[in-house]
Amino acid sequence: MKSSVRLIDVSLYKRTLLKSIYLNKNKTMKVNNRKEIAIAMYGFFLLLILDILFLVFATKFLILDKATLYGIFLIVFMFSIWRITLLKTFSLEVSEHILSVKYRHPLSANHHPVLEVPLQKVMFYKIERGIMNYIMTININTKRGMKSFYYRLGTLPKSEASKFNKMSDLISYVKTETEL
Helix, strand or coil: CHHHHHHHHHHHHHHHHHHHHHCCCCCCEEEECHHHHHHHHHHHHHHHHHHHHHHHHHHHHCCCCHHHHHHHHHHHHHHHHHHHHHCCEEEEEECCCEEEEEEECCCCCCCCCCEEEEHHHEEEEEEEECCCCEEEEEEEEECCEEEEEEEEEECCCHHHHHHHHHHHHHHHHHHHHHHC
């Protein structure tokens, strides 16, 4: 008896908390990884600068074979460029009726949504931890059946990952509120 009362209190608390999050001034909730991507991008640019400085000083002060020196430079340079091209900023917005996903490279000027769908069509939302990064899965109901969308979020700290997981509760809450 006590456990069922406690479960009701916890679910009531959870619904109240979600309602307070949902009913903010502009009735939207945004979660993104812009800060983590900016830190990673600056880190890779710093690595590029250090690589060039290493090449300049190593040619003057170190006695190394030029093929080895340029090989090390080329490997570090190509790795940094490859990682910079893979960086994507991700933004998830939930408003009263629409789920919007924006996914772009931090150096591009394109700010258009990749996915914009009414919340009633969202069937499933999940964040999974892969080997090195997080992957977000969104399943929506279409006329032809269920369609899945997968987005690579990159590496996230635990606090940001928990924010993305809280969005699942918010989406289910908003869907039940609009159905009533």
